Amino acid sequence: xxxxxxAAFSFLLLLSPAFALNITVSADKAKVMYGENFTLSGAxxxxxxxxxxxxxxxxxxxxxxxxxxxxxxxxxxxxxxxxLTCSVPTSAQAAALGIPAVATRxxxxxxxxxxxxxxxxxxxxxxxxxxxxxINQDKLKTQLSTLANDMNAFxxxxxxxxxxxxxxxxxxxxxxxxxxxxxxxxxxxKVASVVSSAKxxxxxxxxxxxxxxxxxxxxxxxxxxxxRENMKGLIEDVKDAREEIKSAxxxxxxxxxxxxxxxxxxxxxxxxxxxAAGD
Amino acid sequence: xxKMILVxxxxxxxxxxxxxxxxxxxxxxxxxxxxxxxxxxxxxxxASASSFIDESTxxxxxxxxxxx
Numbered sequence: 001x002x003x004x005x006x007a008a009f010s011f012l013l014l015l016s017p018a019f020a021l022n023i024t025v026s027a028d029k030a031k032v033m034y035g036e037n038f039t040l041s042g043a044x045x046x047x048x049x050x051x052x053x054x055x056x057x058x059x060x061x062x063x064x065x066x067x068x069x070x071x072x073x074x075x076x077x078x079x080x081x082x083x084l085t086c087s088v089p090t091s092a093q094a095a096a097l098g099i100p101a102v103a104t105r106x107x108x109x110x111x112x113x114x115x116x117x118x119x120x121x122x123x124x125x126x127x128x129x130x131x132x133x134x135i136n137q138d139k140l141k142t143q144l145s146t147l148a149n150d151m152n153a154f155x156x157x158x159x160x161x162x163x164x165x166x167x168x169x170x171x172x173x174x175x176x177x178x179x180x181x182x183x184x185x186x187x188x189x190k191v192a193s194v195v196s197s198a199k200x201x202x203x204x205x206x207x208x209x210x211x212x213x214x215x216x217x218x219x220x221x222x223x224x225x226x227x228r229e230n231m232k233g234l235i236e237d238v239k240d241a242r243e244e245i246k247s248a249x250x251x252x253x254x255x256x257x258x259x260x261x262x263x264x265x266x267x268x269x270x271x272x273x274x275x276a277a278g279d
Numbered sequence: 280x281x282k283m284i285l286v287x288x289x290x291x292x293x294x295x296x297x298x299x300x301x302x303x304x305x306x307x308x309x310x311x312x313x314x315x316x317x318x319x320x321x322x323x324x325x326a327s328a329s330s331f332i333d334e335s336t337x338x339x340x341x342x343x344x345x346x347x
Contacts, residue, residue: 011285057346065340073346111341126343133335143331151321157316169310187313221335231321242313250310261345 015272017082020047023127025114031133031213035090040069040112040129041083044076050277051079055117058084060110060132068110082114088134091187106139107217133217140217141209146203151198154231158198159240162191168245177248190234197227 025042032038044054054076058067069086076082088110095102102108113128165184174182201223210214 055346057344059343061341061343063338063341064295065342067344070344101334106331107335109335109337109341111337111343114345115343115346117346124346128343131337143327147324147327147331150320150327154317154320154324157314157320161313163315164311164313168313171311217335221332225332228328228332231324235318235321238313238317245311245313253332 006132011190021045021116021118021125022047022049023114023116023125025058025112025127025129027112027129027132029132030130031135031215031217032088033213034088034094034108034134034136037085037087038132039079039083040114042114042127042129044080044082044114044116051117053082054119056082057115058082058113060084060112061117062094062097062108064087064098064100065096066099068094068097068099069112085086086112091136104139104267106136106143108134110134133219135212135217137212138173140212144205145208148202148209151202151205154274155195155198155202158191158195162188165241171246171250175248175250177250180241180244180248183237183244185233187237187241190230190237194227194234196221196228197230201227213220 010037022045023042025040027038027040029038041058042056042058044056045051047081055073056071057073058069058071058078059067063064063066068089069084071082071084074082089099090098091102094108099108110132111128114130116127117123118125165188168184172178172184201220204216204220208217208220233251255275
């Protein structure tokens with residue numbers, strides 16, 4: 001009996017690869033403007049390469065699970081091939097479909113793919129093509145321009161804070177305020193790295209503005225994710241340094257330095273003014 | 280005579296207050312600070328980057344429909 005069960009399992013294992021399906025599906029464009037078309041196509045065969053005709057449904061899905069293109073349930077050609085031409089909705093059509101934030105969004109990610117009925121075991125198999133990014137050209141240009149301008153402003157401000165840190169470091173070192181000097185040095189290091197990334201993103205955004213169709217929007221999104229995290233870290237450090245600067249005893253240390261020179265109160269004024277002269 | 284003393288005391292008080300204010304001014308001018316421009320521009324980028332990232336990332340509910 002045990003032998004029979006083992007034999008049955010082995011038989012099923014041998015057969016199972018032949019039951020699986022091999023599904024290929026792809027979109028002919030990774031980016032498409034609102035109102036334009038793209039084609040989703042592919043082929044379904046048995047895993048062992050045998051051709052067949054299959055029930056399938058190709059579809060393109062927008063945010064909130066809204067179906068923008070749909071072949072409905074239909075049958076492939078005899079060789080298992082299928083295709084669906086999808087007309088990406090215009091802004092007005094997308095709004096009418098209920099896609100969220102159509103009025104403000106510059107891009108809309110679309111997920112395309114095919115659902116297939118496996119006739120051997122009557123299970124449903126879903127296979128996705130790569131994402132297709134639908135672009136509202138005018139809005140994306142504006143968004144990229146704003147982004148580049150914001151990055152520029154950030155670079156200017158970050159460089160200014162780096163210069164302020166130079167002055168603070170020399171003041172702090174003169175008063176033996178090591179913690180303040182270290183915190184400012186750490187800010188300077190981070191500024192150098194973030195400013196370099198910000199400059200690259202600015203250049204990339206400016207270039208993308210001029211050639212939306214070939215711009216690497218997803219790459220830009222990934223780089224924005226990274227710089228966003230790095231900026232948060234920098235801002236936290238700046239806040240931390242502000243607290244340290246505020247609580248440091250700048251004047252008290254200056255008094256100590258002055259009295260050790262037997263210069264008294266007037267010595268404090270001279271000391272403070274001399275130190276501040278480099279600001 | 281009393282008036283003279285009062286004027287003298289008043290003058291001393293005025294001088295003391297003026298001296299105190301002057302000292303405070305010197306203290307604050309000698310404490311360095313970091314400008315806030317970086318925070319503002321980083322916040323602006325965070326907001327625009329956030330909408331850009333959200334807009335271009337597919338959501339979890341973007342799944343293919345079934346066959347029926």
